[in-house]
Amino acid sequence: VAAMKAGAFDYLPKPFDPEELVLAVKRAAETRKLRLENARLRTETSVGRAIVAESAAMKRVLDLVARVAPKDVTVLFLGESGSGKEVMAAALHAHSRRADKPFVRFNAAAIPGELAEAELFGHVKGAFTGAIASRQGYFQAANGGTLFIDEVGELAAPLQAKLLRAIQSGEVQAVGGRAEHVDVRLVAATNRDLAADVKAGRFREDLYYRLDVVTIRMPPLRERPEDIEPLVRTFARVYAERYGMGGVELEPALVDALRKHAWPGNVREGENTIARL
Numbered sequence: 001v002a003a004m005k006a007g008a009f010d011y012l013p014k015p016f017d018p019e020e021l022v023l024a025v026k027r028a029a030e031t032r033k034l035r036l037e038n039a040r041l042r043t044e045t046s047v048g049r050a051i052v053a054e055s056a057a058m059k060r061v062l063d064l065v066a067r068v069a070p071k072d073v074t075v076l077f078l079g080e081s082g083s084g085k086e087v088m089a090a091a092l093h094a095h096s097r098r099a100d101k102p103f104v105r106f107n108a109a110a111i112p113g114e115l116a117e118a119e120l121f122g123h124v125k126g127a128f129t130g131a132i133a134s135r136q137g138y139f140q141a142a143n144g145g146t147l148f149i150d151e152v153g154e155l156a157a158p159l160q161a162k163l164l165r166a167i168q169s170g171e172v173q174a175v176g177g178r179a180e181h182v183d184v185r186l187v188a189a190t191n192r193d194l195a196a197d198v199k200a201g202r203f204r205e206d207l208y209y210r211l212d213v214v215t216i217r218m219p220p221l222r223e224r225p226e227d228i229e230p231l232v233r234t235f236a237r238v239y240a241e242r243y244g245m246g247g248v249e250l251e252p253a254l255v256d257a258l259r260k261h262a263w264p265g266n267v268r269e270g271e272n273t274i275a276r277l
Contacts, residue, residue: 051091052231055224061088061216068214069095074167076152076211077189079218082268085189086150088218093146098185101145106138109151116159121166122174139172139182146185152211153192153203164207186211221263221270228259231267235274 053059068075069092077085086105093103111119122137138147149155155163166172167186173179188211197203221228233250240248254277263269 051087052227052234054230055219055226057219057224058227061218062091064216065092066095068092068216070097071214072097072185074185074211074213075187076194076213076215077187077218078194078215079189079191080220080266081191082266083218083220084267085218086148088216089146089148089187089189092187093148093185096146096185098145102142103146103148104138104142105148105150107150109154113156113159116156117162118175120159121162121172122177124174124176134174134177137172137174139166139184140174140180142184143182144184146187149186149188151190151192152188153190153194153197157204160204160207164204164210167207167210221266225259228263228270229255231270232258232274235271239275 051062053062065088075089075092077089079085090103093099106120108116118135118137120137120139122135122140125134149163162173166182166184170181170183171179172182194203194208194212198205198208221231232255236248236250240246258270258273265272
């Protein structure tokens with residue numbers, strides 16, 4: 001239907017010859033398959049790891065990432081911990097017009113609230129006790145490129161307000177310094193239900209709508225069972241090479257057990273499990 005709306009079949013005689021229409025649909029499907037495969041290969045090259053997407057759910061994610069990447073809009077990745085949000089954010093940057101500029105990661109959950117502002121926006125010398133030298137923040141480091149804020153739902157309320165201002169005006173102000181303009185594409189991720197947090201008053205509604213321009217939901221591993229076996233085989237190959245073990249084969253019973261596991265930690269749990277085995 002999308003191909004017809006795009007005029008892909010305009011060359012066909014009217015009324016359509018059924019056989020010609022079937023061939024045209026097959027060609028359109030094959031073209032889409034090739035586009036997805038090319039997107040996956042470019043992504044793997046850019047992020048330095050294999051992207052397993054045998055399932056329909058992950059193919060939809062890759063397709064959406066490839067389509068939205070060049071548009072320079074704000075993107076919000078939602079999904080459980082370990083589902084691959086950061087990998088897809090890196091892929092988004094790699095397919096964007098900013099691919100030759102920095103891709104900077106900031107984990108909002110890893111830094112205490114009182115330090116997060118200085119880390120995100122920078123600070124000048126003497127701005128607070130211990131600030132013995134000026135330091136640029138993550139926004140300044142990402143200027144011209146992409147800033148990925150992981151666990152954005154963990155930001156404290158005062159920092160949410162400052163982030164909103166940065167998104168709206170493109171201006172950031174270092175602690176103790178002056179406002180300056182930066183050109184940054186913002187990509188965020190969270191495992192929280194931000195809509196519920198907004199209703200509960202834990203997250204600013206205006207910031208939520210600024211972030212929620214394009215939302216990409218990363219499916220948990222239990223919703224993409226077709227990817228489990230190729231994932232674990234990929235990890236087995238990677239860690240066998242890393243640990244100098246040569247070729248490693250996975251017994252069918254082990255693969256079957258891994259396929260049946262619920263994987264609450266998703267892909268991250270899968271990788272750690274194979275590394276441990």
